[in-house]
Amino acid sequence: MAGLVARDVSVTYAGVGRATEALSGLDLAVADGEPVALIGPSGCGKSTLLLLASGLLAPCAGDIAVGGEPVRGPRLSTALILQDFGLLPWKTVLHNAALGLEVRGVGRVERRERVAASLARVGLAEFADAYPGELSGGMRQRLALARALALDADLLLMDEPLSSLDALTREDLQDLLLELWRQRGHTSVLVTHSIEEAVFLGRRVIVLSPRPGRVTAVVDNPRMGETGYRETAEFYERCAELRRLLAAEGALGPDAGPARPGPAEEGAHPATACAPEASS
C-alpha cells in the first residue's frame, strides 16, 4: 500500500536573503500502484513536492501521507531519484547501486545479488567497477535507476530522471521505466518537462501552476501502458491537449495572478517562513 496523498500543502524556503514560497495549498492524491506524471514550469515546486513525499523535507503547512501513514522522515520502501541523480563520485557503480541496501543493513551476500540483478536490468553489469565520472549522462541516469530498483520500493519518486538524453536513448529508457512499472506495479511519480514523456508514462498527468505551485489541471490518460501507445492517434491527441493547457498557463504568466508583493508573509498560513530541515 503506497498511495500518496498531499493535502493543502505549503512550503516556503527561508533562503539566505529572501524567502521563496515554493508550494501553496497543493492537493494531490495518487492511488496505490498508479503511475502519474507531474509537469509544470521551471521553479514551480516539483522537486520540492518530491522532497516532501520522500520525507526529506517537512511542509510548513498541510499534511503528506504515504500508504495512509503521515510522512515524518525517509520511509524505507520509498525510492527517490534526485534531479542530479545523487550519485556519489567516490563510490564505484556497484557501491553506488548498493548504497541503499548497505544503509538499510542488508547483508553483503544478498546485497551483491540484488545489486547485480538491478545493474543487469539497466544494462550496466559490466561497468560495476567504474566510477560515476567515467559514465556517460545516460549511464548515470540508468545507475540512479538501478539504485532505486535495488531497494525494491513500492513508491518510486523520479525527478526528471531522463533529462539531457538524446531522443533515442530517452525512448529506450522510457520503455524500460514502463516495463518496470508493468512488472512491479509500484506507485510512480515522475517529474518531467517533456510532454511526450508525461503522456507516455503517466496514467494521469498533473499540471502545476507557476510558483507557488498548485495543481491547475489533471489530464486523464487511461490508455497509457498499452503496447505501441506512442504511435496511436490518441497519444498525439493527449499530447496536444497537454500542450494547450501548458500554453494557456504560460499565457497566464506568473504575474497575472493576485499580486504577491513580499514573499511569505502574505500567505494564508501565519507561520510559513519555515526552513527546510537541517541537513545531515
Added chain:
Amino acid sequence: MTGWRRKAVGYAGATVALLVIWQLGSLAVDSRALPGPVPALAAFAGSFATELWPHLVSSSWRVLAAMTLGTVLAVPLGLLVGRSPRADAVFAPLIFLVYPIPKVVFLPVLLVLLGLGDASKIVLITLIVFFQLLVTARDAARAIPPGSVLSVRSLGAGRADVFRHVVVPAALPDIFTALRIGTGTAVAVLFLSESIGGRLGLGYYIVDAWGRLAYDAMFAGILAMALLGVALYELLELAEGRLCRWTRVGR
C-alpha cells in the same frame, strides 16, 4: 606499470637536474659553507650508518607521531564542526581567534614545561598540524553539495551513515592537500625546535656540525632532513592514491 616507469624516469631526471644546479651553485659561490654534491654525498654515505642514523630515527619518529596525532585529533573535530551548526557556533570563534596565532612562538614555553626531549617537539608540531587540518576539515565539510547528503538520506541513512558515505570521502582530498602542505611546515618546525633544545635529532646534528665548521657533515644532515620531507610527502601521495582513487577519473 608504465605509470611507475614514467614516475621513476621523472624522479631520476629531477634528481640529476638538482645535482647539476647544486654543483654549479657551489662552484659559483666558492665557499666552504656550500660544498658540492660529491663531498656532501660522500659525508652522507660515510656517516649515515654511524652518526646520522640515530638522529634521523629520532626526527622521523617525532614528525610522524606529531602529524598522526594532529590528524587524528583535528579531522573528526573539524568535520563535526563543519556539519553541525550548533557545534560551529561554539567552536568557530575559538578557531578564528587561535588559528592566526603563530604556534611556534610557544616553543620556549613548551621547552620549559616539557623539557628538551621528544615531548616538547611533538606537542609543538601537533599543535600546528592540528589547526591547519581543523580549518581545512571544517571548510571541506561545509562545502559538501547538499545533493549528495540528500540522496544518501533519502536512502534511509542516519547521521553516522552520512558521515561514513558522504562527509568523510568528500573531505578526504582536501585533507590530503592540507597534510601535504603541512609536511613542509612540520619539517621546518622540527628543524627549529631541534636546533634550539636537546642533543638528538637532525636539527641538532646540522647546527652542531655548523658550530664545529664541519660543513660536509652539516650538508649530510641537510640531505637527511630533505629526504625525510620527501619521504613524508611520498607516503601521503601513496595513501591518497589508495584512498582517493576516484579523483583520477578523467585524467
